[in-house]
Amino acid sequence: MATLDGKTALVTGGGRGIGRAIALRLATDGARVAVHYGASADAATEVVELIRARGGDAFALQAQLGVPGDAAALWSAFERHADGVDIIVNNAGALGAREPFEDVTEAGFDDVFAINTKAPFFIVQQGLTRLRDAGRIVNVSTSFTHGSRNPDLLAYSMSKAAIDAFTGALAKHLGPRGITVNAVGPGATATDMNAARLATPEGRDAIASRSPLNRVAEPQDIADIVAFLASPDARWVTGQWIDATGGALL
Template structure:
């Protein structure tokens, strides 16, 4: 029986790394995509291999012309033309409030967060097996009015629409397409960003803590498994209940 193959974009660190490790723990051979963090990507591969898994680091600039094609070609060559799970995790960070935004930063957001995953799916479809999985990483920013993340939320909203329409289109092949929407998730690389904010965010979260990369990875691993075979076209909130409403004292 052939080992299942997964491609996780932006897997050198953070949520992407946790997803790559978790899928490898389930026995998948994982392609660890990265752009500019080669050392971190190799570290992810090493962690997977130390745990008994199999992984390969693959570099591609998803915001450049030809980057998507280079990534798909690399996976095709190394996997023998097979892909079972595609996780669109790579994303450009929020560009700030509208008054501070620029056309260049706006275009960059949409290129990396919308155009890249769209054409990655398009070009990876010939590799994706019937019954495969496409999992897009969205954000709770799509359901929360945060003026500092307007353009970022717009990109994730587009990703969620793509999730639903592709689920309808690819259902005939048994391919499920879902999205996971993390909230405030603390990782080894972004811990400083939560300095002074952790208590505030925790008080807005139903489960009373910040998220961890592993929390999100578990949800994605379930969506990548056979247990989720009857779930498609869904946006699954993985935020611990961030900003559901006021808490009753």
């Protein structure tokens, strides 16, 4: 029997990149997967169809994050398909502009925090009545909060540092219900977010050289870590930030 048979999972930003890989992996493990998307309807539909073609169960739901009422809209869309959730993966995020500290605008700063910090906070808050006991929450963070500093992505790094704090506090709050809460911190991964940096052999080699394993992470590498945290095997792991950089922070 698959480890997640009978479970329902929500993956925000599940149509592309790391979110897509997470949705596919959780479905492979037996979960029914809610594939959330903001604007990429075709990509989310493709993920759902692929899961179903493999014998799994999934549905897509749309909600724009980072706007007033986003969490309520997401859960309203979710409830058209399911009446409860066992796994919440807060994956959707915005990198924001790569720019010097001096050039960051209030509007850009607010947009990054609205999507990366405020949306996950209220998605979980409003999801607590739907989240079953012994459930799992996994937040996708970044290596930029643990030693891999990038001054040109300061607002992004700060927004994810808030998610790390959220993870630890929420783990203590939800522990009595048997719910674990953990964060995963990827480094540079082969997704659209890093496409420009990986477009040349020189750029790819430079990123690969950061890891002792000497390669660039693929979305599946991150998805497999998330799948462990979502599984019964991770029942004694909570409040943790998991280094998912292939050793790049050593």
